[in-house]
Amino acid sequence: MGKTRIIETNEGIQNEVTVEMFDVFASKMRDKGWNGVDGMIASGIKGGDLLEVGPGPGYVGLELAKKIHPTSLTGCEISPAMLRFAEKNAAEYGISAHYVLGNCMSMPFKNESFDSVISNGSMHEWEDPILAFDEIYRVLRTSGRYCITDLCRDVSPMKKAMVYFSTQPKEMRPGLVSSLNAAYTVSEITELLRHSKLCDAVVTREFFGLCIAGQKE
Ligand SMILES: C[S@@+](CC[C@H](N)C(=O)[O-])C[C@H]1O[C@@H](n2cnc3c(N)ncnc32)[C@H](O)[C@@H]1O
Structure with missing residues (x-):
């Protein structure tokens, strides 16, 4: 029997200092190409109106947008401090993204607003993932695709150690x-x-985490 899950937060990443450090961390992951974007494209995510849930500083959605050129890029983020970084980063990328303050368990969007929904590294912070999954379904158009990637608690201790020691800043x-x-x-x-x-949805185990992908019928 593995260790039981320990809740980290139900409010996202709010602290200004942590957010600033997370931006540095996420930009380093982006520079190494460890952002999961190719896997999202391989799962069928393509252009149209794209929503990123829990974008944090925004690099994953912005890197994806550079490759698939969506009609629009929207982010739904619970932390105002993260939103400020995402807006700054989108401006530096020269991509006109629209970041909205909101909780993915009750998203401020009309039904069937998006062609694709992505999320990376956020799900483990969602208070009620079933509600969030139902919200993703609600805001997707028919035939729209979703791809949710996150860490996975049951990866091997060796892989956990590899992620730990490659994490910068320390x-x-x-x-x-x-x-x-x-x-x-x-x-x-x-x-x-x-x-x-x-x-x-199809759930697959990735090298360090897991991926949930599928299409709204
Ligand atoms: C670990 S960070 C990952 C950020 C980014 N997706 C990445 O891969 O670099 C998780 C993000 O999800 C946000 N978040 C957590 N719970 C959320 C919720 N219920 N609704 C929207 N955003 C949420 C956090 O504030 C944080 O910015």
């Missing part, structure tokens, strides 16, 4: 440990999906 390492402890296992997330409107 001050981010305790946060990584608490995020790993808050992350779901593949079987936990498969069970949660079964009770949601994303029940047809």
